[in-house]
Amino acid sequence: MGVISNGTTLLDAGALDSGIATGAMTLIKTLTASSSGTLSFVHGASSVVLDGTYKEYVFKIINIHPSESASFTVGFRDGSTAYDATKTTTYFRAYHQENAGGAVLAYDTGFDLAQSTAFQDMTGDSVITDNDSGISGILHLYDPSSTTFVKHFRTDINSIKAGSSPEMKNSYSAGYCNVTAAIDAVQFKMDSGNMDSGTIKMYGIK
Amino acid sequence: MGLISNGTTIFDAGAMSLGGGMSFMKKLTASSSATLSFVSGSGGVDFTSHKEYVFTFNNIHPSANDGLFQMNVSIDSGSNYNVAKTTTHFRAYHFESGDSGLGYQAGDDLAQGTGVQVLINSEMGNDNDQNCGGTLHLFNPSSTTFVKHFISNINYTTANDTSTQCFVAGYANTTSAVDAIQFSMSSGNIDAGVICLYGIN
Numbered sequence: 458m459g460v461i462s463n464g465t466t467l468l469d470a471g472a473l474d475s476g477i478a479t480g481a482m483t484l485i486k487t488l489t490a491s492s493s494g495t496l497s498f499v500h501g502a503s504s505v506v507l508d509g510t511y512k513e514y515v516f517k518i519i520n521i522h523p524s525e526s527a528s529f530t531v532g533f534r535d536g537s538t539a540y541d542a543t544k545t546t547t548y549f550r551a552y553h554q555e556n557a558g559g560a561v562l563a564y565d566t567g568f569d570l571a572q573s574t575a576f577q578d579m580t581g582d583s584v585i586t587d588n589d590s591g592i593s594g595i596l597h598l599y600d601p602s603s604t605t606f607v608k609h610f611r612t613d614i615n616s617i618k619a620g621s622s623p624e625m626k627n628s629y630s631a632g633y634c635n636v637t638a639a640i641d642a643v644q645f646k647m648d649s650g651n652m653d654s655g656t657i658k659m660y661g662i663k
Numbered sequence: 664m665g666l667i668s669n670g671t672t673i674f675d676a677g678a679m680s681l682g683g684g685m686s687f688m689k690k691l692t693a694s695s696s697a698t699l700s701f702v703s704g705s706g707g708v709d710f711t712s713h714k715e716y717v718f719t720f721n722n723i724h725p726s727a728n729d730g731l732f733q734m735n736v737s738i739d740s741g742s743n744y745n746v747a748k749t750t751t752h753f754r755a756y757h758f759e760s761g762d763s764g765l766g767y768q769a770g771d772d773l774a775q776g777t778g779v780q781v782l783i784n785s786e787m788g789n790d791n792d793q794n795c796g797g798t799l800h801l802f803n804p805s806s807t808t809f810v811k812h813f814i815s816n817i818n819y820t821t822a823n824d825t826s827t828q829c830f831v832a833g834y835a836n837t838t839s840a841v842d843a844i845q846f847s848m849s850s851g852n853i854d855a856g857v858i859c860l861y862g863i864n
């Protein structure tokens with residue numbers, strides 16, 4: 458059933474008409490982990506739009522809980538079937554332990570990339586698997602469909618690292634996929650084990 | 664009554680399920696306010712309906728020249744703001760006169776502290792044109808499984824005339840639902856300014 462008001466179609470076939478103002482941030486897709494090896498947002502699959510429709514895409518990571526102590530990572534696909542777009546990135550973090558240890562801000566060369574096809578580590582080391590400990594944060598991806606420019610991205614992630622005292626870690630990674638091919642898919646995974654539970658939401662920004 | 668089109672629910676229970684991903688929920692305007700509090704179940708605030716909430720700070724202006732903008736959270740609907748938090752805090756600054764720097768603020772973080780978390784690291788100026796602006800993200804406050812992560816990013820003018828950007832992040836170390844959040848100044852009050860609350864669908 459559609460809805461028409463004063464000759465203008467407001468909605469039809471399960472969707473709002475494209476002329477209806479809906480706000481600048483549009484929820485595109487929600488994926489929920491359930492012992493998942495990967496969570497992938499692929500353009501054209503399962504209602505995912507990852508093309509020139511939007512100039513920016515935002516991924517919200519909410520309480521990803523790993524099955525084992527591991528790093529939370531992201532990879533980008535640039536035309537092949539693999540998530541192996543070449544990246545150059547930076548990584549720095551602040552951390553502070555529950556027993557007041559740490560309290561450090563520093564660049565960590567162990568988790569940046571220099572023209573690497575590997576996944577980007579977004580938590581900078583393994584996170585704790587306690588039942589109440591999840592990973593939450595945000596990833597921005599800019600203009601992935603451009604065939605002119607490299608593709609910038611940046612992340613801001615909270616996690617809790619295992620150790621003698623649990624360690625709050627606020628990680629910032631940023632960089633670019635050094636390709637002019639369009640990025641048409643984004644994949645999240647732990648670098649070992651799986652994502653036991655949690656949610657990742659994808660938005661388009663007008 | 665709901666409205667379903669082609670098998671997709673468009674409207675139901677007074678809400679639209681399609682459209683924008685960011686829903687405005689509440690605006691509080693300071694007027695010599697000692698505190699500004701968002702309490703779930705009061706005044707249209709609902710901390711159970713979304714997986715993420717964003718607070719925006721617009722032109723927060725302090726009454727005193729020596730106050731820090733700060734926050735705390737509650738698990739008893741605002742009766743007490745005293746949840747244990749472990750946090751990090753770093754900032755970049757630049758004096759109008761030229762000096763600049765970047766560093767961790769060890770005195771402004773918390774290690775299982777139940778007191779307020781300062782969202783800026785030094786006194787905010789109260790000249791008429793001085794203020795702070797920024798955002799705070801709060802993830803899944805209604806969870807009864809996970810600790811509650813938050814991330815804040817604020818720029819402000821200090822009393823000694825710097826532009827300072829503060830990055831505060833951490834978690835409320837509780838598996839009880841967080842159902843209220845309160846903002847205040849460490850000295851004086853919030854003379855003026857607006858805090859808006861959004862739910863992220």
